[in-house]
Amino acid sequence: MIKPRTVRGFRDYLPDTMMAREHLMEVARRVYRSYGFSPIDTPALEYTEILLGKGSDETDKQMFQFSDRDYAMRFDLTVPLARFAAQHIGVLGTPFKRYHIAPVWRGERPQRGRYREFMQCDFDTIGTDANSSDIETLMVIHDLFEALGFEKFTIRVNHRQLLNGLLDKLGILEKSTAVLRALDKLPKIGHDKVVAEMRDAEIDEVSAQKVLQFADLQGSPDEILRQVEGFVAGSERGEQGIANLRELFATIKIAGLDESRVALDVSIARGLDYYTGTIYETFLDDLPNIGSVCSGGRYDNLAELYTKEQLPGVGASLGLDRLLAAMEELGLLKSSSTPAQVLITMFDASRLGEYMALSRRLRAAGIATEVYPQPKKILKQFQYAERKGFGYAIVAGGDEFSAGEWTVKNLGSRNQEQVDDAELIAYLQAALK
């Protein structure tokens, strides 16, 4: 006998978790589509040279490779998008808006809470540098979290060219990677150590202090942008960043988004070395410590390793598994493990056709309905229904058939009522609302 088990670092999804996961994916699909993003799919495996091409040291190390193959498992959906865009952009045309919901794999050593397989849920607009696509990206994130049922969330926005404008003015633009690396540690190590780290990177004390003052800016988007003007005045890139963000905040106001959900945070340093324009991070107000559950930004040239065509783009990625963990912690997940709402219990096996006919009537009315397969003891059938999380059970034996009415049991309250056959669908539709 072979012991049934998953490979280390991998996991099964049982119905309750999988139903929640499918719900998230469905909502994401619906919102992405409502903006005209189209689905694509790419293979699980890509040539190693393609995957390595765009990767950093860290992703290379984490890549799920096989020593006997010249291909490996994709570790994200961005590299496959770059390869896909380079290969097909002639057919697709621009602007090209795609979403991609698919698993990715990491070869890192498995540890508690870290898995080697997880689902990504990305959307991107390729082939345009229009700021309206940046603004739309923000709107998609906003609508996505609203559609998922969250009321309290904050999308923090930043723009790479604000800090670059400052560094430009200070004459240390070439140090931007070192500055970002130091700034990223600010919440953990504090001002003094960040200054020390910048000093090690040969950034003078005055510049370092200026960068820290900049990163400390607080207030409404308008207030912050007015202060940023002083920091970057005269730098074309800095002024472009300010103009883009001004347009972003003005547009979402006219478009009617809840402005309190969008904040300008010039201290965001993460991702700034990868992105070249607007940057997004999304936090749940009730669980800020879980980190960003939807992040993204604008990049200049997605597919430079695979084509000479310049393909700027902007997009974001929903962290499905992190969000699922958050929703579990916030008690937002249903405990049901069945998508059906009604269980028709079975009393009399000789009436199978009638049970099936009833189930078809309910399904045709949009009520997902299961028929218990065998005439087991009614208590056993109720236990099954309660464990799975059905809302209602219909009891139908000889008495019910001859009276032309059904016993409908509410499995939450355990109350039951006699319902006339002609009333049954209306009764259940009202009850299930």
Next chain:
Amino acid sequence: MIKPRTVRGFRDYLPDTMMAREHLMEVARRVYRSYGFSPIDTPALEYTEILLGKGSDETDKQMFQFSDRDYAMRFDLTVPLARFAAQHIGVLGTPFKRYHIAPVWRGERPQRGRYREFMQCDFDTIGTDANSSDIETLMVIHDLFEALGFEKFTIRVNHRQLLNGLLDKLGILEKSTAVLRALDKLPKIGHDKVVAEMRDAEIDEVSAQKVLQFADLQGSPDEILRQVEGFVAGSERGEQGIANLRELFATIKIAGLDESRVALDVSIARGLDYYTGTIYETFLDDLPNIGSVCSGGRYDNLAELYTKEQLPGVGASLGLDRLLAAMEELGLLKSSSTPAQVLITMFDASRLGEYMALSRRLRAAGIATEVYPQPKKILKQFQYAERKGFGYAIVAGGDEFSAGEWTVKNLGSRNQEQVDDAELIAYLQAALK
């Protein structure tokens, strides 16, 4: 520069194909759920010993393996279900009804039209031997094809125990694998060669002729079953098979299924060596040569290699990629490559907020809407809209804003109309119906 290309035997799905594929998966999910099947997911990789455990020589050969790993990529969703059921059945309880829509991989040498990665779309009921689950399986297949928009399809049903009953009576039950193998070739090689092949397997001429007479039975299910009675009379297994099929045909009649879509075909031999009870194959009447697009059956003991618990089951698998190819051939696929219905063209970049506000109003009314990101020439924007397959374009420049009305262009007929802002949503909803 790295040449952008997929690994040999793998392919990309561009938006038009992927939208059709997503539609099929969504319909399958909806139908499976309406019967109370729950989603699960399992890892792409499983330990090789688990995958090899249940495989035949053929699947072993086709398995996508790596010489440096003790795990490999799953080649179907049945072995992972067996492993999953053995591992979790205590938590899940029985009956357990699951669906699983996920990619699988085959290591076979790539050739034209054969891919190494494809999507499977399975549903199964585990842990009950009730014939009602067999009947429900048939009903699910029926509803699935109806929901997919097919009117003319035939589900061919057979039962392993009919032929077994005959072999039982003939005293050659132990030759059943050889009989099935020979019968499977009947359409290709004809009666005489099938008899010759059975002779090689030491099956006497009289028995071989009897088997062929049996496989030739034609008529309505009732007529065939009456004739089968003569062939298997006295064999308990044969009579059980007849009783199960009688109940199946009686039940679907009462339940109101279109009986003309369900045929009894005792010549089906494929899958009979794997399945132990009812068997299903589904053919599109307009494209019978493409083969079965949804097949399945009942099995006695799913997880015998991984647990001592007896887990009988019944289920079927939708051949997603084959069905997609068939729908393309039948002209049933839409040619659109965008899920959005309306494109708002952009004339005046300074009115971005108003364009975005309009798009939000349309989305809130359930109309998927894209905003063109830049004020390019209107002809270019129309070309974009036509190429992608949008239904309608809204033109909104200075004149339209001041008049409070929009120019709505039907991209199919190329007619355009002025529509008052207050009427716009009702107008589009009616037009898109």
